[in-house]
Amino acid sequence: MNNLFLTGKINIGKTTVLNSIKEKLNIDHNMIGGFLTKAFLKNGKVKGFYIQPINYPLEKQPEFEKTVIGYTPDGIKWVGVTDTFEGFGVEILNYCLECPFELIIMDELGFFESKSYIFHQKIHEIIESKKKVLGVIKPQPTIFMNSIRNRKDVIIVEITKENRDYISTKLYNKIR
Structure with a gap:
């Protein structure tokens, strides 16, 4: 199985488990592509999130504003930035498809x-490729996330307090 997605509650350790599996795979860092979602703060509070590419040429990276994928104007309601996904997000995914990652x-x-x-379509293209995919998917149902969950070529594993300390070894054996 080439496509493994982790899910679970906020701050349960999904990214920690992902990084542990990545290390166990022992793939040269230069052969890894994709993206990370990072928070940005204002006055000590999370104000939004941006997309950070992995092994993407620095000269092709846009200014920070064009990497923002979501923000909260009032600290309550969250707004997604479709243009970032359709622009920079699609560029990152196309680069992943073109490179021998x-x-x-x-x-x-x-x-x-x-x-x-368009971003959804590119995510599905990568899942359908021969490349290994290791990701994190929020547990909330949306049409897009359900389209990934319902694929027969994707494994979804919930990370919990009970399994987070040992699950990476078990999952590594599924994706290697």
């Missing part, structure tokens, strides 16, 4: 990209 990291897929249909 052995592993594609997608940390993480969620609800911000719900209306980013």
Whole structure:
């Protein structure tokens, strides 16, 4: 199985487990592509999230504003930035398809990209490729996330307090 996605509650350790599996796979860092989702703060509070590519040429990376995928204007309601997914997100995914990467990291897929249909298509193209995919997917149901969950070529594993300390070894054996 080439496509493994982790899910679970906020701060349960999904990215930690992902990184542990990645290390166990022992793939040269230069053969890993994809993206990470990172938070940005303002006055000590999470104000939004941006997409950070993995092994993507620095000269092709846009200014910070064009990497923002979601933000909260009022600290309550969250707004997804479809243009970032359809622009920079699709560029990252196309680069992953063009390059000889052995592993594609997608940390993480969620609800911000719900209306980013070209981005959805590219995610599915990568899943259908021969490349290994290791990702994180939010547990909330959306049409897009359910389209990934319902694929027969994808394994979804919930990370919990009870399994997070040992699950990476078990999952490594499924994806290697």
